[in-house]
Amino acid sequence: MSRATLLLGAAVEDYLKSIYKLSLENERVTPKMVAAEQGVSLAAVSKMVKRLCEQKLVRYDRGEGIDLSPPGRKVALEIVRHHRLIEAYLCEALGYSWDEVDEEAEKLEHVISEEFEDRIDRLLGHPTHDPHGAPIPTKDGEVDHRDHPALSEFDSGRVVVQRVNDHDPAMLRYLGDCGLYPGVSVDVLGEEPFGGPIHIRVAGEEISIGKELATHVFVEVAEEGKK
Amino acid sequence: MSRATLLLGAAVEDYLKSIYKLSLENERVTPKMVAAEQGVSLAAVSKMVKRLCEQKLVRYDRGEGIDLSPPGRKVALEIVRHHRLIEAYLCEALGYSWDEVDEEAEKLEHVISEEFEDRIDRLLGHPTHDPHGAPIPTKDGEVDHRDHPALSEFDSGRVVVQRVNDHDPAMLRYLGDCGLYPGVSVDVLGEEPFGGPIHIRVAGEEISIGKELATHVFVEVAEEGKK
DNA sequence: CGAATAACTTAACCTTGGTTAAGTATAGAC
DNA sequence: GTCTATACTTAACCAAGGTTAAGTTATTCG
Structure with missing residues (x-):
């Protein structure tokens, strides 16, 4: 059984991973979205989706969109688990910064x-989240599915960063400069009108960040009790 | 430049690595040897060699055999460096035993x-040899080329294990049981006639190992001076 | 309803890396 | 010197994964 999954090409694994990711953010996953995510032509997706259907890894219907079958989902989660564990490992054990790990993990996850x-996993003490705050699926395919509101939706109060968007290294570096890592408390001080910046306090420092940037930082209202 | 090498498929890298290895053990590298080493058909090698010639990574002449060009050699050594560094890393940092590392490194080396x-490399303190005693090429493609005589060629005296053959995990486990790791001193006590076993002392224990096995253990005469 | 546009599919083609089967070269035996 | 086994090459094929170009569906607009 694990035999079969090992024979899947890296491309197949990448498609399944993309479909999984897209299915979390949209309730209909279209070929076009997959093409954009994977950086390939629509024709390539069309052909691949047909093959994935034949292998019973996805179901597809033009009305419904693309859906992972249980086995397809299992493969996807295995790859996501690899990806995030590797990211965590690269940061913790090899001293990578969080903007460098995605690219490396993208290749390692398949091999x-x-x-x-x-x-x-053992060495890291069975971590539950990667360096960007994304949950690491367990070996048997369970994954913490809570999604947190973006920082951009708050205009006051104390929140704690839970996760940040991980796909733009430059943005990650900037967020790092701001101290906006998962687990960090942020006081939202206010926001300028007409899509203006949001004023926040991070680690005692008052800074302003663009609204757009704030849509990539996901937070949770801070628990009461600590100043 | 590193651009180009990154675009090489894993298969190309594997062929170059095999040719490199074979060129150390034979002064003529034939397609047949490459086919055996890579576990593919002779036809596949024929085709690949032609392609490698077009890309100027090897030269080939039926009389001369296959030879790495300077760029081909560079790629080969880069992959060998990856392989051996990864093996060392897996042992030292992740607790792999020396019979498990080759398979994993075989895949990781390409990505x-x-x-x-x-x-x-830094984390390991710039190691010069992998866990089996094979030299790790430097970044600029230099590699320690001494080859050591096999243990089977001695019938008395004290030697130090330098390197062992790394391709059979079962043999590696057995060598591990015998304590025959690189760096270990061995007293050769004698040998039975007609290809019989060799009697040795390792770490105080007297054991006998088959002649065949002894051809896979490479040693150096021990320096005088320490009892 | 019909036409324009966006989304998708199909077809024809490419490259990489493999296969088997059939043909050619070459070296050694006689 | 020819015969034969071994080594090698070529040809025809396959599968994965991609491309562009040319259809086809569907949706939406007027």
């Missing part, structure tokens, strides 16, 4: 063995 | 970035 997966 | 290579 590591279960042995490798287990060893880094 | 790691220069960043990854540099980080593990």
Whole structure:
């Protein structure tokens, strides 16, 4: 069984991963979205989706969109688990900064063995989240599905950063400069009108960040009790 | 430049690596040897060799055999460096045993970035040899080329294990049981006639190992001076 | 309703890396 | 010197994964 999944090409794994990700953000996943996500032509997606259907990894209907089948979802989650574990490992064990890990993990995720997966998992103490705050699926395919509101939706109060968008290294570097890491408390002080910047306090420092940037930072209202 | 090498498929890298390895053990590298090493048909090698010639990565002449060009050699050594660094890393940092590392390194060697290579190299303190005693090429393609005589060629005296053959995990486990790791001193006590076993002392224990096995353990005469 | 546009599919083609089967070269035996 | 086994090459094919170009569906606009 794990035999079969190992024979899947890296491309197949990437498609399934993209479909999984897109299905979290949209309730209909279209070929066009997959093409954009994967950076390939629509024709390539069309052909691949047909193959994935034949292998029963997805179901597809022009009305319904593309849906992962249970086995397809399992593969996707396995790859996501690899990806996020590797990201965590690269940061913690090899001193990578959080804007460098995605690219490396993108390649490693397809080739590591279960042995490798287990060893880094154990070494890290079974981490639950990657360096950007994304949940790491468990080996049996469970994953914490809460999604948090964006920082851009708050105009006052104290929140705690839960996750940041991880796909633009430059943005990650900037967020790092701002100290906006998962787990960090942020006081939202106010916001300028007409899409203006949001004023926040992070680690005692008052800074302003663009509304657009704030849509990429996901937070949770801070628990009461600590100043 | 590193651009170009990154675009090489994993298969191309594997062929170059095989040709490199074979060129150390034979002064003529034939398509047949490459086919055996890579586990593919002779036809596949024929075709690939033609392509490698077009890309100026090897030269080929039926009389001369296959030879790496300077750029081909550079790619080969880069992959060998990756392979051996990864093996060392897996042992030292992730607790792999030396019989497990080859398989994992075989896949990782093609996908790691220069960043990854540099980080593990630094973390290990710029190791010069992999866990089996094979030399790790430097970044600029230099490699320690001494080859050591096999243990099977000795029938008395004290030697130090330098390197062991790394391709059979079961043999590696057995060698591990015998304590025959690189760096270990061995007293050769004698050998039975007609290809019989060799009697040795390792770490105080007297054991006998088959002649065949002894051809896979490469040693150096021990320096005088320490009992 | 019909036409324009966006989304998708199909077809024809490319490259990489493999296969088997059939043909050619070459070296050694006689 | 020819015969034959071994080594090698070529040809025809396959599958994965991509491309562009040319249809086809569907939706939306007027």
